[in-house]
Amino acid sequence: MQDTLLSAMNYARGLGKVSYADARTIQSKTTSMIISTKEEGAQSSSSFGVSIRVLAGGMWGYSSTQSKALADLKAAVESAHKAALVAAAHKKEGIEIEPRKAAIGKARVFGKQSFFDMPFEERRKILSEMVDFAKQDKIIFTQASASASKTTKHFANTEGSVIETDIERTRAGITSVARSAAKQAMNYDVFAVQGGFEKILALGLEEFSKSVSDKAILFLSSKKPPKGKTTVLMSPSVGGTLIHEVFGHAAEADWIACGRSLLRKKLNQKIASDIVSIYDDGSIPGAWGSVYYDDEGTQCKKNALVENGMLKQYMHTRETAKKLGMPPTGNGRLQDFTHTIIPRMTNTCLEAGDMNFEEMVSLVKKGIFVDRYTIALEDPAGGSFELKTLGGYHIENGKFTAPLNRATLSSSSFIETLSNVVGLSKKYGRDSSGMCGKGHENWVPVGNPSPHILIKDLTVGGV
Amino acid sequence: MFDRVLKKYNCEVFVSEVSLAEVAFDRELNAAREVSERGYSIRTLSGQRLGSASSNLFVTNEIEKTAEESIDTGRCTKQLPKSFSFTDKMGCSLVSGTYDKSIDKALCAQATEIAINALECAEKNNVLVTDGRSRAVSFKYRVMNSLGIEKEEKGTYLTVMIDAKPITDKPIAEVPLVFRDRIYDKKKYSLWLNEKMGLVSRFVMPRKIPTGKYDLLLSPDVFGPLLLDTVGTWPSGLMRLEGTGQFKKTGDVVAPNGFSAAMDGTYPGGLSTYSVDFEGNKTTKGKIIENGVFKKYYYDQKYASYFNESSTGNAMRSSSLGAEKIFAGTTHCCAQNLIVSGGAEKAEDLLSDMKGIFVENVGIASADSETGAFGFELRNAFLVNKGEFTPARYAVYSGTVQDLLKEAKFTKETGQVSETHESEFSSSCVCPYVFLEKQDVAGATKRGS
Numbered sequence: 087m088q089d090t091l092l093s094a095m096n097y098a099r100g101l102g103k104v105s106y107a108d109a110r111t112i113q114s115k116t117t118s119m120i121i122s123t124k125e126e127g128a129q130s131s132s133s134f135g136v137s138i139r140v141l142a143g144g145m146w147g148y149s150s151t152q153s154k155a156l157a158d159l160k161a162a163v164e165s166a167h168k169a170a171l172v173a174a175a176h177k178k179e180g181i182e183i184e185p186r187k188a189a190i191g192k193a194r195v196f197g198k199q200s201f202f203d204m205p206f207e208e209r210r211k212i213l214s215e216m217v218d219f220a221k222q223d224k225i226i227f228t229q230a231s232a233s234a235s236k237t238t239k240h241f242a243n244t245e246g247s248v249i250e251t252d253i254e255r256t257r258a259g260i261t262s263v264a265r266s267a268a269k270q271a272m273n274y275d276v277f278a279v280q281g282g283f284e285k286i287l288a289l290g291l292e293e294f295s296k297s298v299s300d301k302a303i304l305f306l307s308s309k310k311p312p313k314g315k316t317t318v319l320m321s322p323s324v325g326g327t328l329i330h331e332v333f334g335h336a337a338e339a340d341w342i343a344c345g346r347s348l349l350r351k352k353l354n355q356k357i358a359s360d361i362v363s364i365y366d367d368g369s370i371p372g373a374w375g376s377v378y379y380d381d382e383g384t385q386c387k388k389n390a391l392v393e394n395g396m397l398k399q400y401m402h403t404r405e406t407a408k409k410l411g412m413p414p415t416g417n418g419r420l421q422d423f424t425h426t427i428i429p430r431m432t433n434t435c436l437e438a439g440d441m442n443f444e445e446m447v448s449l450v451k452k453g454i455f456v457d458r459y460t461i462a463l464e465d466p467a468g469g470s471f472e473l474k475t476l477g478g479y480h481i482e483n484g485k486f487t488a489p490l491n492r493a494t495l496s497s498s499s500f501i502e503t504l505s506n507v508v509g510l511s512k513k514y515g516r517d518s519s520g521m522c523g524k525g526h527e528n529w530v531p532v533g534n535p536s537p538h539i540l541i542k543d544l545t546v547g548g549v
Numbered sequence: 550m551f552d553r554v555l556k557k558y559n560c561e562v563f564v565s566e567v568s569l570a571e572v573a574f575d576r577e578l579n580a581a582r583e584v585s586e587r588g589y590s591i592r593t594l595s596g597q598r599l600g601s602a603s604s605n606l607f608v609t610n611e612i613e614k615t616a617e618e619s620i621d622t623g624r625c626t627k628q629l630p631k632s633f634s635f636t637d638k639m640g641c642s643l644v645s646g647t648y649d650k651s652i653d654k655a656l657c658a659q660a661t662e663i664a665i666n667a668l669e670c671a672e673k674n675n676v677l678v679t680d681g682r683s684r685a686v687s688f689k690y691r692v693m694n695s696l697g698i699e700k701e702e703k704g705t706y707l708t709v710m711i712d713a714k715p716i717t718d719k720p721i722a723e724v725p726l727v728f729r730d731r732i733y734d735k736k737k738y739s740l741w742l743n744e745k746m747g748l749v750s751r752f753v754m755p756r757k758i759p760t761g762k763y764d765l766l767l768s769p770d771v772f773g774p775l776l777l778d779t780v781g782t783w784p785s786g787l788m789r790l791e792g793t794g795q796f797k798k799t800g801d802v803v804a805p806n807g808f809s810a811a812m813d814g815t816y817p818g819g820l821s822t823y824s825v826d827f828e829g830n831k832t833t834k835g836k837i838i839e840n841g842v843f844k845k846y847y848y849d850q851k852y853a854s855y856f857n858e859s860s861t862g863n864a865m866r867s868s869s870l871g872a873e874k875i876f877a878g879t880t881h882c883c884a885q886n887l888i889v890s891g892g893a894e895k896a897e898d899l900l901s902d903m904k905g906i907f908v909e910n911v912g913i914a915s916a917d918s919e920t921g922a923f924g925f926e927l928r929n930a931f932l933v934n935k936g937e938f939t940p941a942r943y944a945v946y947s948g949t950v951q952d953l954l955k956e957a958k959f960t961k962e963t964g965q966v967s968e969t970h971e972s973e974f975s976s977s978c979v980c981p982y983v984f985l986e987k988q989d990v991a992g993a994t995k996r997g998s
Contacts (some may be wrong), residue, residue: 127626135586272793426571
C-alpha cells in the first residue's frame, strides 16, 4: 500500500502551486459488548479510508477515498488540490511548513489476550459477572461494557517519508444507578488501556464493579456542596482532567497562533505554582494516548511544557511550529481519514509531588474531596473552565465527613487556579484516559496521568 | 448488491452516503476539506437474537463477512421478545425529506461563502473569530430488510459554528454561536449573523457575579439541552425498560399545569425531521406531556416489542465521530424534535422589568438523565437592571430540571437548538426562554464585595 501512497504523492508533486502533500491509509476495526440488568447488545465494525492533504497556494486542501486503487487516490489528490485552491483565493497569509528529510518508522502495540480473539461466550461471561458483582440492595440498574479497537495506519508524503503504526486499545466500564425513597444517584467508572484484555482482567473486575455500586449507594446520602470559593482536593481522575482542560488545550499551538489562548506570549513566564511541572509524551509505551508517530509522521517524544511553574513549550503541528518559529513536537493528529490535522494532546502528565494522601486531607480545614468527573470544558481565551463532578466527601478539620453531592467547579482564571495548587501526592492513581474532542469535533484518545491535587479557592456550586 | 444477504439472512441493511464540505477559519480561512463516505450496517435476527455489524467496504465478500459478524455478535445476547421483528410497515414512499439542491450541487463553494460572510460580519462588528467551521452536508440513507421493505431518505444540512469575542487583549470568554438549518436561506443566515455578532461585540469587560439570589432568564440555547436530557429522554422506551427515568407511568403529574411538550419527527423546519426513521418506519408526532400530565412513551422497533407497543418511528443513529460515520452508529430509541409550548410572557417585557441575570450561554448546558440534576458556569451572561445590561460571568448555577419546571414562567418566543454540534444527525428542541425567581447563584465573590 505504501508504494501506492508514494505514487499518489509523486502525482501531487506535479500539480500547480503544490508545495507539500501527504497521505495516510487508516484501517480500523472495533468490537463492543454491553450487558445490563435489562438487556444485552453487541456490535462490530470495520472501515478503511485514505486521507489526502495537499498544501497548494498557501492553503490546506483535504480529501478522502475509500478505495486502494491508485487511480482513485489520484482523483482524491485532485479533489484536495481543488479544495485548497478554491479557499486559497480568499486567503491573505499563506501557510508554510519547514521542509525536512525523509523518515522511516514503525510502531506496533498488541496485547497478549486480544478482546477480538475472545469468544463471544467468554466476553458475555465476564460482563455478566461484572453486572452480578455490582448488584446490591438499592441498586436498581447496572450496565457493564467492554470494547476494543485496532487501528493500522500507513503514512507517506512528498518528502519520501514512510511510517507504519499498528495499535490496539481496550476499554471496560461499569455504570450503576441506586435509588432510595427520596433520591436516585448514578456512578460509573471506565478503565482504558493500550494493549489487550489481560490488562483489564489484572485490574480485578470484582472490586472494580462493586466499588462503583458502593459509591452510587453512598451518593444517596450525599449533601450539597458548599457555595462559592472552596478548597478542593481532587482524585487523580479529576486532577488529570483539570490539567488537560485548563492547561492542555490552552497550550495547543493553533490556539496560540490565532490569539485564542491566554498562554500566548507567556513562554518562560510563571503560570503555575512552583510545585507544578507538566509534560506531554506520545511515546510512553502502552499508555492510552500514545501514538509513537503523529499523523504528520513526526516521531513523538517527551516535551516539557511547564517546569516548576514556568511555561516552557507549546504543542505543535508542522504548520504551527513554522508559524511560531519552534520545532514540531509530534502533536499533529486527526480523528480519522475524513478529518483534518490539528495540534492535539497525547498523554499530558502532571509530575507527582511529595505528599501522602492523608497528609493532604489533614491540611483542609473546610473543603471538599471530588472523586469522579462527568464532563469538563475549557475556556482558553477567557481563562475560566467548568468541571462537573459526580461525588466525593465534605472535609472538615482535616477529616472526611458527609458524602458530597454533584458539584460544578469553576474559576475566573486558570492561571490563578494553577498558581493555587498547594499540594501534590507522591503516588499516581488511575487516570481519566478517554476520548477528547477539540472545538467542534475531532475525537482522539488522550491520557491524563496525575497525582492527587490540592487547590485552594475554586468556585463551587451544586445541588 | 445486498440482495444475497437479504435473502440468506433475516436482516435489515442500512446504507448511508454522506458528502460533506467544511471550511475551517479563525481570522481568515485555514483549511478546506471535501469528503464523502459510504457505509452500511447489517442487523441480523437469528433465534430472536439481534446482532449488528458495520463496514464501509462495498465488495461482495466483505458484505457477506459483515452479515456473518452480525450473526456472531448476536449469538451471545439475550433473546428479544417474540413480537420483535424488522418493520413490515409499507405505505411510505421512497425519497422525501428536507433537501436543498443548491447545497448539494456546490458543497465546497457554499461552505466557503458562508465562512466568508461570517468573517465579514465579524469585522464589521469589531469581533474576532477565534475558531470557526462552516459545513455543508448532503446525505442519503436507505433502509432495506428481508421482509421486502425498502425506503430512502435524502436531505441537506448547513452548519456554521463560531467561537468569537470582542477584539481586545483582555481575557474575555468567547461566545459560542451555532447556526444550523436544513436549507440555505441567505436572508435568515444574514439576520442571524448580524444579531449574534452584535451580541458578541457587547460582551466587553464582564463583571464577576457575586454569590446570591437572583431572578434568572435562561435563553433557549441553555434551556433546550436541559429539556432534551430529561423531558426528552425520560419518555423513551429505553428508559422505560431500564426503569431509571423520572417518569414512572402515564397519567402521572410530572410538570406544572400549563406545561406541554410534543415529540415530533415530522416538524416542518425541524433539525431532526425525517420522513422515515433509521429502521424504515414513518416518523410521527405525539404529545408526551399535556398540561403537566405524562401522556405517552416513544419507541423504536426493539423497545416497542418489550411492551407490546408499535414503533413511533423514533429509531435514530447518531455518531459523535461526525455525520459521515452515521452507518457505524448503533440504532437507538431517541428523541427527534422536542417541541415545548411557549407561555404568556414576552422576553422583552421580562428583560425591561427584571433585576437579575440574563443567561445567553453557559459552559456545558446538560443535565443528568438519571436524576435531572444540572450545574453550569454562567459563561456569557448579563446583569440586568431595569433595561440596563452589564456583561457578567464567573458564577455557577445548579438545580434540578424538575424543580426548575415547578417555578418557571415561559415566554411566547421560542428558539431551536440541536443536542450536539458534532453530527448533524442529533435531537433538537424548540423551546421558550424560561424565567425563574430568586435562584441561588454561586459566584467568585461575595455580594457587595
